[in-house]
Amino acid sequence: MTLDKIYLVSDELTRSSIDRALRTIHLSSAKVLLVESAWKGHWNRWKFKIAAYPDYPERNNDKLKELVARAKDYGIPTVFWNKEDGVHFDRFIDSAKLFDHVFTVDETCIPRYKAVMGEDASVHTLMFAVQPKFHFFDGFNFKYHRANFVGSYSHHIHDERRIWQNGLFETATETGLGLTVFDRNSNRKSKNYRYPILPNMEIKKAVKYPKTGQIYKDYLVSLNVNTITDSPTMFSRRLVEILACAGIAITTPALSVEKLFKDYCHVVHNEEEMRELFNRLKYGPSQEDLERARAGAEYVAKYHTWEHRLAEIAKVIGFK
Template identity: 55%
Template sequence: MKIYLISDGLTQKSLSLEQTEISFNWFYLNHLKQSFLLVESAWLGYKNRWKYKIASYPDDPNRTNKKLVQLVQTAKDKGIPTVFWNKEDSIHFDRFIDSAKHFDHIFTVDQNCVERYRAVVPSETTVDVAMFPVQPRIHNYQGFNFKYMTANFIGSYSKHIHNKRRERQELLFRAAAKAGLPVTIFDRNSDRKSDNYRYPEEEFSLTVRPAVDYMQTADIYRQFAVSLNVNTIEDSPTMFSRRVVEVLACGGILVSTPSLAMDRLFKDYCHIVHSEDEAVALFERLKHGPSKQDLEMAKAGADFVLNHFTWQKFLEKIEAVIASKK
């Protein structure tokens, strides 16, 4: 299998570890029996070569998807299936629909967006769901050997957007502070200068560290007894943050705020807290270490994710859809 890939870094690293050939030579497309063009809703792409060339920027006419549309047409002319995966739905549906609509097959992380695509694309275009997968060669279960009976959060924080997400984060941080459970943040936006992305370190007694390489995240989830999660989208049956499956795959003790997808898919494998009081009570217990039931839940979560949410399963689904349309 050969994949002509346009994606951001996390997907690049994950797919590079699969038993498949990845090519970034998009303009030297060769028709092979088992090959396809896979483009995700990327902001930068390989070596930043696709920055401003996939999403729409209505306020800047110089930022267009013309190059991408030409590439997709070239692939079609050569008989190479074209696949678009929007990992940014539903928040950024409008930013990527003008690119997605040119592809043979569209996959979205949010089932709620399927009908929105259907209203725009031709009837022969595939529209299906492909949820966030995990790469077992990075995130995997290696037993329980927690070094820190504290909590971690790997991700971003913003003061100017995603208000509900910020409220959920602050609920968890405030509860942890009240319970005496230290929280270490690995700030995905540590290299951004704007104060809009700074964590409220003093207010919630947080320890904030710089961003870490994606390959290091698995060790963090294995070393900290508690991993925190919030979800930007809460009303989707299929959309959840990527860290959910990554934490669970490592056998981490996951504490998350609610969402439809969390309740539907993962409620048996993590703690979902619905109020600050509930979170405080949970953290007061977890700061002394996980119970036998916590560990059994985490191990079951690792088994569940590694059986159902892998990149291998993701690719198998895409390949099956492509084969069904030939």
């Protein structure tokens, strides 16, 4: 089943993905309170109110505590989903432990939650998913025989991720495939978030989340990097979105990719593999590439939509 009447606190990507018809703005009429590890929330209403900021005591989760207490007074099940595990486990554990049920994108974090909340705590895995209204397959029609990357770049954090990005970007441009980047942080002024400038690389401003699906359909190749590489369940949200659109995905390695998606994308382990693949793809996809991409879209639609994830939550909290 799919939950409805969800009182949702989340960042924009998740808010966009959970159908408006399933949400309610009235806590008293909600069937469940669902809060994710949001940095800002809708219209910045939850900025600095969920994550921990030890050096800034005025940034605290007091408002969240009040919301959870009200929900429990109404007899409404409370659910927390940490989409930032395991990198930001410590930033969100004090908020997570307020809830009846905790879900994490990273299965390996479950013992860490139980160490804090108790062995009997209701802690479960909830992987990233797609909203089929935005990310779906409707035939192959590549308009640009180039690679694209939708996301962020940083000079001061995620060093391993940046090394992989540099390798993909440099190789895509050097081989003549070319690259168009849609910079998720284009509105941030800090130089820490600026992409490198490379020949045959175009940098565009961020696009609205619902429009990202069209990018994966329009561009011949879609690049992906994974920040977490040792989790069986944590993968880049971008990867499953590319696959849902039957994009030709080229991704860096991760345990989750090996377990879930290796049959539907190209996994590159070094520059030599990148170069060989880009040199081939710049002349167009093979039939095998297209069949692999189509199978990926079918797989994601069958197992990795938000309808599936809400059904998983419903099962845990006892809804039928």
